[in-house]
Amino acid sequence: MTAGKRIGQLLPSLAVALSGVALMNVALASGAMAEDSGLQRLETTEAGRDWQAVGRLDVNGEGFCTGALIAPDLVLTAAHCLFDRDSRARIAPQTIEFLAGWRNGRASAYRSVRQAVIHPGYIYDGEISTDRVRNDIALLQLQRPIRNTTVTPFETDERPQKGARIGVVSYAHDRSEAPSLQDVCAVMSRQEGVLVMSCDVDYGSSGAPVFSFDGERPKIVSVVSAKAEVSGKQVALGSALAEELALLQSQLTGRRIGGQMPPGVGRVIVGERRQSTGAKFIKR
Template sequence: MRVLKLACLISFLLPTVVLGESATSRKITEALPGEASVGRLVVNGNAMCTGALVSPELVLTAAHCLYDPKNGRRVNPSQIEFQAGLRRGKAVAVRGVAETMQHPKYEHRRKGKAQVGHDLALLRLDRPIDANAVLPMAKDIRLGTGDMLGVLSYNIGNRNDPVLEYPCRVLATQHQTVVMSCEVDFGASGAPVLALSNGKNPSLVSVVSARAAMGGKAVSIGTTLTAKALQDMMRGG
């Protein structure tokens, strides 16, 4: 998870902002539809991100999770493990990664100089997982200011259990970048941003890229999803 100083970006996206209700983070204590679709990614043995199944063999995450935070080099796919539906330290399924594909317009930048808007990647697993665990994607949804969302992630404080933050809201959008009131922590990079109906029936609309601050309050930055972005990643490698 990158901590970004995005004052210029946020001021551009948010000429006037009024923060309303605050989101509530909580450990999942009862089954949430789609929970088994989300898992912890262990990268290079120690770095942590979150990912979500979008097909039985494809995991969606953030592109910067493919890079070693120490040296900035792209990690070999064999050094990434996906732990699907991890709860109380026990996963529904554990898979290695055979191939990684990042958005063709993504350029990795070190030391917090983030590129937003294209921070997406797909991981092809070495073996598929049950198709019933796939998280549906809201096709080409257009997020607007005030839309209600949730984020399901793992983080440094909750490595072995998923944390749901709901409700939080869209503060602004610009092209494929969305600024949200969702508060996220280290490890939540790549976490699915979900459109939910009364906390249920989740569909995937965005991926967490970074956390930031605005007016002394925590916000998060995400990349919105389109069918074209998924196709571009699969073609671009």
């Protein structure tokens, strides 16, 4: 199976029309979208210096997503990257490799994945819905922490308000050998925990970090889950993060908060298969 074909199978949510997400209330604000920056390819060491903690996630040697370090041994990405589209089974985490700062055949660090957890409310099967997009996050624990001084994990922050300036660093099928930065796009709407954004994403962008630039260093405020269309314009959809990320961290470590696991948290066994609901994706 070719890598190109596999990418399409790994990222089904990037190729669907999201009938389950209510986008009717999204105002396109065409003037704001016209001011979005283009993609800047981070091909040189200097251009990519601040983004070494964003990396390509090679999945089973056949496809890829995008991920970002939020701790020396933790990578944040999209949950649907951990499922096989054909079998709908969880992909063994040991077949996933994180290539930090991957650019033109070289990475700042190479790490295999030891274990992975997904949001307890995420279900791979079924029509795309606000619940699925909102919960489309996963944490990967690396076999060994990355202690390279040039690879600094990103902090996370609260999701931004409508109209906020954001940016995305991602790989994609047509830019698989070096990431691209879009440093100006916008939050068009926030609906039921889902961010609707004007950012430019494509196959391979799943799991890409969405950044806020309010502080001294960019902070991750969402993860790219899908793309959709609103009034003929392509938009990106981002998952919720703050409380959901806390759930994932509890799953991964088994830590109890106040003597109890947080509500809704149950440890996900690596390699566990989700039961099919029989629902189908709606393709564009």
